[in-house]
Amino acid sequence: MNAIPFFRFLAFAGLLALPLGAQVGPGPFLKPHPSFVIVSSFNSVPGQDIQDVFHAKLPGDGAGVYTTALTVGGLPKFFGGNGKSRGLIMGAFQPYLGRFQVNLEAKALNSTKDDRHLSLDPSGLFAIFDRDDGVWLSSRTKVGVPFPAPRLVTGFGKLRDVYPHLGKIGNKTYCFYSDSKQILRQEIDLKKGALLGTPISVSLPLQKGARPTFPFLLQGGDGDVEGLFFSEEVKPRPNGDSDLVFASDLDPATPPVMVVQRPDYTNSPSFAGGILSFAHDILPRYHIMEGEFSWMIGDVEGLGGTADLAGAASARSFPKSLFTALFLGAKTMPKLPIAGIKGALGVHPGVLFFMGLVAHQGGQDGSWKASFPIPRDPSLKGLKTVWQGLTIDSGxxxxxxxxxxxxKIQ
Structure with a gap:
């Protein structure tokens, strides 16, 4: 696909300076509902309830299989807990087959106190999570073997419950976390277990005074973190209120988009392909909700580089094909529902180019990638173009x- 003429047209027309306007969140195939998968698997999920969830597609995970980490209440001793406090478990998650199979890979991460908010880096070799006394990190030699006992990460100072997540930008690894006011990223030395340098703000809560939590990282086509899906707490538990928002880039000046807003408490949004899972705290107990979506993420790239886009959609009708038609424009607009299509159009139709049809190469995972070369043309520097996809499920x-x-071209 060649986007060069369209990039040049937008720059020549002076459209790069137009206001950004509103944005649109991921479109739903199926709106959130109680997760049949996790509910039907409660017999295989130890503990009293499920308080947060994290999904990752790790090397070695088969088609339609994800590595999932959960925080549960009252983790039994067999899994490393004491039967009373919160603890961590991992397992294999198959959303389309209705299966979750717990394993013992997280056993040594647990203590006799509260362990919570477990996430993994994209390689699956590093686990990071919260305890009452700070952030803890563990590393293993290969995916599939148990993690050894963790060690305390230095550099967080007095911050607690930061909801740490690990991801790469370029050749550096960053820890994304919350300081209760914003989502930050900070370089981390995984060998030493230490934060480096100065934290950088990447996203602010949409709702005034809300506390951002659980920054699930969205990777672009080149493997870099390009956006976030996080929860923001408006009122703490018990009887709390927390909602789910989608940040389409890592610029705190770009407001996130509300995706799930309820009068009760939801947290820890996490994608398994196009399946969105999150925790929901209502009677009779904390449980998991899920929905089916189509989402995409863009890129920040320099002159002469390649813009790598990526996304995923629910592949429930696999092996029937999924396709996404890509559109390029100059600015967004307030969401415009269109009859017969779920979600809403968010790219202003005044300047809108069809860039091609992308087949979802990820099979049962529903994922796709697309790349566009960027010329070494100084007139393009600073150009910010908006993209949107229309996903077609043939099944x-x-x-x-x-x-x-x-x-964004920088």
């Missing part, structure tokens, strides 16, 4: 808009 005969995403 369900359903069309769904993705969220709006950005390609």
């Amino acid at each position: 369900r005969k359903v069309q769904v808009f993705t969220n709006t995403a950005w390609v």
Whole structure:
């Protein structure tokens, strides 16, 4: 696909300076509902309830299989807990087959106190999580073997419950975390277990005074972190209120988009392909909700580089094909519902180019990637273009808009 003429047109027309306007979040195939998968698997999930969830597609995970980490209440001793406090478990998650199979890979991460908010880096070799006394890190030699006992990460000072997540930008690894006011990223030395340098703000809560939590990282086509899906706590538990928002880039000046807003408490949004899972705290107990979406993420790239886009959609009708039509524009607009299509159009139709049809190469995982070369043209520097996809499920005969995403040329 060649986007060069369109990039040049937008720059020549002076459209790079237009206001950003509103944005659109991921479009739903199926809106959130109690998770049949986790509910039907409660017999295989130890503990009293499920308080947060994290999904990752790790090397070695088969088609339609994800590595999932959960925080549960009252973790039994067999899994490393004491039967009373919160603890960590891991297992294999198959959303389309309705299966979750717990393993013992997280056993040594647990203590006799509260262990919570476990996430893994994209390689699956590093685990990071919260305890009452700070952030803890463990590393293993290969995916599939148990993690050894963790060690305390230095550099967080007095911050507690920061919801740490690990991801890469370029050749550096960063820890993304919350200081209760914003989502920050800070370089981390994984060998030493130490934060480096100065934290950088990457996203602010949408709702005034809200506390951002659980920054699930969205990777672009080149493997870099390009956006976030996080929860923001408006009122603490018990009887709390927390909602889920989608940040389409790592610029705190770009407000996130509300995706799930309820009068009760939801947290820890996490994608397994196009399946969105999150924890929900209502009677009779904390449990998992899930929905089916189509989403995409853009890129930040320099002159002469390649803009790498990526996304995923629910692949429930696999092996029937999924396709996403990509559109490029100059600015967003307030969401515009279109009859017969789920989600909403968010790219202003005044300047809108069809860039091609992308087949979802990820099979049962529903994922896709697309790349566009960027010329070494100084007139393009600073250009910020908006993209949106229209996902077509040939099996369900359903069309769904993705969220709006950005390609920035720096």
